[in-house]
Amino acid sequence: MHNYPQDYKYGIILTADMGGVDFSQVYPKDSGQLRYSLDGTQFVIKWEDDHEPTFITVGTVVPLLILSHADCLILMESNEWSEPIE
Amino acid sequence: MNGVGYGITPFMGTHGILARSSGGGGVPFVNEYSLTFDGISDYLNLDSKTQNFNDFSLSFWLVWGGGNYKTIVGSSVAEGGILWGIVQAGGTIRYYDNTSGWTILSSSISDGNWHHILITYDSTANTIKGYTDGSLSVTKTSVDPVYTTNEHSFDQIGARLSTGFYNEKLDEITVWDSVIDIADVWDGSGIPIDLTSTNPVHWWRMGDGDGDPTWSTNLTDHGSGGINATSTMPPEARVTDVP
Numbered sequence: 036m037h038n039y040p041q042d043y044k045y046g047i048i049l050t051a052d053m054g055g056v057d058f059s060q061v062y063p064k065d066s067g068q069l070r071y072s073l074d075g076t077q078f079v080i081k082w083e084d085d086h087e088p089t090f091i092t093v094g095t096v097v098p099l100l101i102l103s104h105a106d107c108l109i110l111m112e113s114n115e116w117s118e119p120i121e
Numbered sequence: 122m123n124g125v126g127y128g129i130t131p132f133m134g135t136h137g138i139l140a141r142s143s144g145g146g147g148v149p150f151v152n153e154y155s156l157t158f159d160g161i162s163d164y165l166n167l168d169s170k171t172q173n174f175n176d177f178s179l180s181f182w183l184v185w186g187g188g189n190y191k192t193i194v195g196s197s198v199a200e201g202g203i204l205w206g207i208v209q210a211g212g213t214i215r216y217y218d219n220t221s222g223w224t225i226l227s228s229s230i231s232d233g234n235w236h237h238i239l240i241t242y243d244s245t246a247n248t249i250k251g252y253t254d255g256s257l258s259v260t261k262t263s264v265d266p267v268y269t270t271n272e273h274s275f276d277q278i279g280a281r282l283s284t285g286f287y288n289e290k291l292d293e294i295t296v297w298d299s300v301i302d303i304a305d306v307w308d309g310s311g312i313p314i315d316l317t318s319t320n321p322v323h324w325w326r327m328g329d330g331d332g333d334p335t336w337s338t339n340l341t342d343h344g345s346g347g348i349n350a351t352s353t354m355p356p357e358a359r360v361t362d363v364p
Contacts, residue, residue: 039357040159063162063353070162070283079162083355107161108288112188118284 043081045107046091046098050076055096060088072115079107150315152293154328154336155363156354160186160288163358164280165340165350166197171296171323172346174204174273175244178297180306182313182364183238185209185231186289190223193291195281202272203242203249203264206281214238214251219265226251228258235290235364237307241300242273255307278325278340278350292364296323296344312364322346328359 037043048056050071058064061080069078077099082088090096102110111117158164181193189210196205203216208223212231215223230236230253239252242264251259266272278294279287293313295306297320305319316324324344331337336359340350352358 037357039157039355039360040161040163043159043355045161062355065351065353068164068166068351068353070286081159081162081355104159104161111161111286118282 037083040081040104042084043104044084044087045079045081045102045104047077047100047102047110048080048096048098050078052096053078055090056080057088057090060086060090070111070116073118074115079111150317152313152326152329152363153361154326154331154359155182155290155292156327156352156358157290157360157362158186158279158287158354158358160188160191160286162286163352163354164192164286165278165325165352165354167276167278167348167350169348170196170271170276171204171274171348172298173271174242174296174298176242176298176300177204177273178239178241178299178301179204179207180237180239180293180295180301180316182235182292183209183230184235184290184362185212185233186287187231188288190285191287191289192277192279192281192285193287194275194294195277195285196268196271196275197277197280197282199268199282200270200272201274201276202266202269204273204275205266205268206285207240208281208285209287214240214253216240216249217267218261219267220263221261221265224261226259226261228253228256235292237311237313237364239301239303239306243300252303252307254311255303255309257303290360290362292327294323294325294327295321296346298322320345323348325350331359 214227321344
């Protein structure tokens with residue numbers, strides 16, 4: 036049993052590489068529910084840390100970053116991912 | 122809608138959770154699960170937008186997760202009035218007001234414990250009230266909502282627009298199309314009560330009744346509105362830490 040979300044890895048993927056992502060192996064399962072960077076060029080997926088997706092293992096898709104939950108939270112607060120608050 | 126009259130019955134559910142009878146010999150009310158949000162990409166998308174409420178009440182339980190402008194309920198587009206974004210910011214619950222900005226609706230909830238929030242909006246008086254753990258915290262008159270198209274409505278839990286992702290636990294999110302009394306949702310015990318007899322329009326129980334032993338990752342609306350929700354989350358996001 037995994038502790039959620041601490042036991043998950045987060046991958047930052049180029050939107051141009053979406054075709055190589057097998058969404059049955061990651062969350063979200065629906066490509067229509069992805070979180071994108073503000074400029075739309077990147078998105079976030081996640082997986083259990085001991086179940087790396089095969090499309091990453093074999094190099095079909097090479098993430099820009101693979102992050103822990105804590106490190107991904109920090110990235111999401113950056114100007115590239117979060118609008119300034121009114 | 123006062124005087125629901127719940128009696129505590131020493132019934133132990135399958136997870137050892139104290140249940141309480143809803144009276145009349147019905148099935149005991151049990152709250153075994155809540156949902157934990159990762160603050161990155163977890164949210165729930167309602168199958169359709171809620172109705173546009175005139176008066177409304179919104180009740181929920183939450184654990185504060187730090188950060189700011191983390192959304193409890195919100196809209197995927199810039200509309201919905203008050204319900205465009207009900208957020209946690211600065212250790213309090215807030216809504217966005219055109220005149221006063223992010224306006225506080227609660228007392229401090231930043232201690233890491235479960236807290237109950239009730240927000241009521243009276244359209245005739247144009248007044249919003251916020252209650253924290255059974256006590257009135259804020260009364261705000263002359264409400265001036267932002268994004269007034271389709272006010273007051275929402276279509277997401279845990280995010281607004283594509284930002285403000287909630288980052289801790291939420292439970293028992295319930296909506297009525299009227300101003301309810303705090304006694305309808307808070308009996309002083311500090312735990313959720315059976316809301317069936319209050320006839321909510323929406324009641325997402327955050328995992329209870331949504332699959333055992335594995336969460337379906339979707340939510341059933343136990344209110345009369347019947348708007349179910351689809352999540353972006355894994356089954357492990359449903360946890361047994363409950364208020």
